Amino acid sequence: MSKKSIFYTLFFILLSIGFMGYAGLLIKDGTGNFFGKEKLPVLGPAGHTIHSFNLIDQEGKPFTQNDVKGKIFVSEYFFTTCTNICPVMNKNMEKVYAQYRNTPDFMILSHTSDPDYDSIPVLKAYAEKHGAQPANWRFLTGDKRQLYRLARESYLVDDGHYTGEDDFVHTQWFALVDREGRIRGLYEGTKEKDIEKLIKDIDRLIHE
Incomplete structure (x- = not known):
């Protein structure tokens, strides 16, 4: 295998590893939430919850x-x-x-x-x-x-x-x-x- 072929092989391996790592972050951020997706807002005044009934x-x-x-x-x-x-x-x-x-x-x-x-x-x-x-x-x-x-x-x-x-x-x-x-x-x-x-x-x- 030529040096050029070895270079391209290593380049694509590293690129694939980097992509998989990024995809893992994209899917989960460690808390179970989708990375980059904002949570739903909390409506009402601060601390608002449903009253007892x-x-x-x-x-x-x-x-x-x-x-x-x-x-x-x-x-x-x-x-x-x-x-x-x-x-x-x-x-x-x-x-x-x-x-x-x-x-x-x-x-x-x-x-x-x-x-x-x-x-x-x-x-x-x-x-x-x-x-x-x-x-x-x-x-x-x-x-x-x-x-x-x-x-x-x-x-x-x-x-x-x-x-x-x-x-x-x-x-x-x-x-x-x-x-x-x-x-x-x-x-x-x-x-x-x-x-x-x-x-x-x-x-x-x-x-x-």
């Missing part, structure tokens, strides 16, 4: 913040008699559910905006209509004031203020919450592009 699910069982401790979840507000945005939102939520229904540390929380009408049997029938299993998709009811406070002060999906019996939460926003109870994204549940982004962002959080 005490609700009831479609099975009639108590559901509290302890049931989502250490989990990633998506929160939404709807009501079963809604004929406007809610059917579109929950049809889109089915896509999220289909993607992550077998992920043990992921959940969907669908809160009713109309607890006076949306009783436990009504919520159970609605959940079954959407193929939702209570293991990871809960339809929640409870005290109206608490539900609205969660929407506005915890999930940041509504900017209103509780004004009594005539008050109502009607919002198209989904909130993505991480394992520490922090809001990591808000998505319009009626828009396909937002749903696509939500699905991708859930995956990013799972691997964060």
Whole structure:
């Protein structure tokens, strides 16, 4: 082998080693995150997390913040008699559910905006209509004031203020919450592009 051939052989070996090393850095940065990819932002004021709550699910069982401790979840507000945005939102939520229904540390929380009408049997029938299993998709009811406070002060999906019996939460926003109870994204549940982004962002959080 000539000196020139040896030189080129060594050059390509060193080039390959360098490339593999760079690729390794590109894939992982030692913390499990993709190198160069920014983490999802944390929304809300500094230190903001979801407040404690005490609700009831479609099975009639108590559901509290302890049931989502250490989990990633998506929160939404709807009501079963809604004929406007809610059917579109929950049809889109089915896509999220289909993607992550077998992920043990992921959940969907669908809160009713109309607890006076949306009783436990009504919520159970609605959940079954959407193929939702209570293991990871809960339809929640409870005290109206608490539900609205969660929407506005915890999930940041509504900017209103509780004004009594005539008050109502009607919002198209989904909130993505991480394992520490922090809001990591808000998505319009009626828009396909937002749903696509939500699905991708859930995956990013799972691997964060």
